[in-house]
Amino acid sequence: MTNLDPYKIRADFPILHQDINGKPLVYFDNGASSQKPKAVIDAVSNYYSKSHANVHRGVHTLSQEATNMYEDARRKLKTFVNARFEEEIIFTSGTTQSINLLAFSIGEKYIQKGDEILITEMEHHSNIVPWQMLCERKGATLKVAPIFDNGELNVDAFKQLLSHKTKLAAFTHVSNTLGTVNPVKELINACNANGTKVFIDGAQSAPHLKIDVQDLNCDFYAFSGHKLYGPTGIGIIYGRKELLEEMPPYQGGGEMIKTVTFEKTTYNELPHKFEAGTPNIAGVIGLGVAIDYINNLGLVNIEKYENELLQYATKQLIENIPEIKIYGNAKHKASLISFLIGNHHPYDVSALLDQMGIAVRTGHHCTEPLMSRYGISGTIRASFSFYNTKEEIDKMISGLQKALNILS
Amino acid sequence: MDINSIQDEIIEEFTLFEDWLDKYEHIINLGKELTELDTSHRVDENLVKGCQSQVWLNANHNKGKLLFEADSDALITKGLIALLIRVLSNNSSKEIMDAELYFIDKIGLGNHLSPNRANGLASMVKKIKTYAIAYSAINN
Numbered sequence: 001m002t003n004l005d006p007y008k009i010r011a012d013f014p015i016l017h018q019d020i021n022g023k024p025l026v027y028f029d030n031g032a033s034s035q036k037p038k039a040v041i042d043a044v045s046n047y048y049s050k051s052h053a054n055v056h057r058g059v060h061t062l063s064q065e066a067t068n069m070y071e072d073a074r075r076k077l078k079t080f081v082n083a084r085f086e087e088e089i090i091f092t093s094g095t096t097q098s099i100n101l102l103a104f105s106i107g108e109k110y111i112q113k114g115d116e117i118l119i120t121e122m123e124h125h126s127n128i129v130p131w132q133m134l135c136e137r138k139g140a141t142l143k144v145a146p147i148f149d150n151g152e153l154n155v156d157a158f159k160q161l162l163s164h165k166t167k168l169a170a171f172t173h174v175s176n177t178l179g180t181v182n183p184v185k186e187l188i189n190a191c192n193a194n195g196t197k198v199f200i201d202g203a204q205s206a207p208h209l210k211i212d213v214q215d216l217n218c219d220f221y222a223f224s225g226h227k228l229y230g231p232t233g234i235g236i237i238y239g240r241k242e243l244l245e246e247m248p249p250y251q252g253g254g255e256m257i258k259t260v261t262f263e264k265t266t267y268n269e270l271p272h273k274f275e276a277g278t279p280n281i282a283g284v285i286g287l288g289v290a291i292d293y294i295n296n297l298g299l300v301n302i303e304k305y306e307n308e309l310l311q312y313a314t315k316q317l318i319e320n321i322p323e324i325k326i327y328g329n330a331k332h333k334a335s336l337i338s339f340l341i342g343n344h345h346p347y348d349v350s351a352l353l354d355q356m357g358i359a360v361r362t363g364h365h366c367t368e369p370l371m372s373r374y375g376i377s378g379t380i381r382a383s384f385s386f387y388n389t390k391e392e393i394d395k396m397i398s399g400l401q402k403a404l405n406i407l408s
Numbered sequence: 409m410d411i412n413s414i415q416d417e418i419i420e421e422f423t424l425f426e427d428w429l430d431k432y433e434h435i436i437n438l439g440k441e442l443t444e445l446d447t448s449h450r451v452d453e454n455l456v457k458g459c460q461s462q463v464w465l466n467a468n469h470n471k472g473k474l475l476f477e478a479d480s481d482a483l484i485t486k487g488l489i490a491l492l493i494r495v496l497s498n499n500s501s502k503e504i505m506d507a508e509l510y511f512i513d514k515i516g517l518g519n520h521l522s523p524n525r526a527n528g529l530a531s532m533v534k535k536i537k538t539y540a541i542a543y544s545a546i547n548n
Contacts, residue, residue: 021428345461345481345482345483346460347460347461347482347484347485347527348436348482348483348484348485351432351484351520352432352484355428355429355432362460363460377462377481378460402429406429406432406433406436407436407483
């Protein structure tokens with residue numbers, strides 16, 4: 001047993017205490033977005049009520065206060081991922097923008113005709129499409145490492161696809177559809193040995209696992225704030241300082257310049273070079289408070305408790321839902337389960353669960369190539385957080401049984 | 409019966425169900441009873457793509473009336489299709505173009521018809537209306 005008390009934790013999340021369609025909400029869509037503790041909501045509200053002004057370059061008190069809060073949050077993020085320097089943390093609008101920033105900037109600097117970019121079969125569209133666009137722009141080729149039926153990456157195949165042409169590898173730490181936790185350290189080592197730069201999509205790992213970019217020894221790592229109990233519209237990309245310094249800026253505008261004349265502009269230092277325009281100040285401050293909240297619970301405790309939920313839910317589903325098929329049976333999984341039941345359409349099942357106040361996600365989860373690989377059009381996905389309980393999992397099981405009765 | 413009379417009839421029918429369970433059971437049964445769409449019509453060009461469930465729609469006309477038949481891979485969607493066809497099929501293009509669909513909201517299933525629900529129903533209604541506009545343009 002862990003020392004997290006989900007019932008106590010739930011008191012911090014106002015949204016969880018409501019009825020949906022007349023039933024107490026069971027929120028199992030944390031993989032898409034997690035709910036916000038009151039501390040985060042208050043931080044955003046207090047910032048706008050008491051401390052708002054534009055950041056950087058302001059002489060007046062409020063601007064300095066806002067700048068301090070903004071840069072404090074950057075330091076929290078630096079510690080959260082154990083970066084060497086705070087300027088290695090670039091604020092973006094989320095993982096998607098982080099990847100687009102990287103695809104543009106690294107593409108301009110390092111990718112040429114004939115080069116290869118290596119991804120995996122389990123990537124989210126956000127970690128496919130920007131690389132496809134880059135390949136089209138530069139005449140490079142996208143290579144895809146396959147997975148096994150159980151949802152684990154074929155690591156040997158991945159390594160075999162690394163060649164002198166592979167300038168960049170981009171892969172997810174945790175699959176949003178299968179829950180697979182990839183052996184990122186082994187993959188990064190292989191890339192480093194090959195001279196291939198590495199980007200890790202941490203959208204699904206940051207809320208569940210301790211991240212240490214120095215220990216991982218990756219070049220880039222990105223995640224979103226809203227899956228991490230923070231506000232929407234905020235995220236980060238971590239980048240190795242030497243690389244960020246070499247890379248050209250992504251967007252031009254205010255904040256990112258040192259001097260501007262009509263003949264020539266020189267760019268600001270890191271991290272501002274990559275943060276053009278007025279940033280999402282409230283989002284950054286909210287994310288900082290979310291990090292405090294998570295640190296306070298402890299990621300080790302979170303991982304342990306969520307794994308308990310995963311094991312319990314997997315067992316209950318297999319024992320009580322006869323025709324269930326779980327997609328993603330990797331040995332090391334994060335706390336989410338993708339499944340189908342017999343020939344029942346995921347839409348029907350989840351629409352009926354919704355009537356019972358149970359929120360799950362259905363569809364292709366922005367991983368269409370992965371769905372094609374399994375020959376299905378979508379799954380039902382239940383994804384758990386530390387504020388979920390075994391009691392709620394029991395409700396989902398009986399909800400599923402009820403839904404199947406209606407549909408059969 | 410005209411379009412609004414059928415809508416009112418459906419609303420009346422649904423007042424019988426007090427529980428959401430009975431309501432959904434009824435819709436699912438309507439879906440099961442819907443005439444199977446011939447496989448020759450279950451083709452890509454008839455596909456109304458929803459992100460989650462798919463709808464196939466086939467249109468015909470007879471003596472100035474437009475006739476629709478449809479199918480879906482999801483049962484709830486199929487049940488709602490059965491209702492939409494009961495309301496819209498076998499009417500003139502003008503009647504279809506002018507039709508305002510209020511029954512879905514009244515029977516408490518409006519959320520299934522919202523465009524962001526991604527079940528293809530909203531697109532299906534749009535496509536039916538487009539057929540009506542096209543048919544009326546050709547015949548006027």
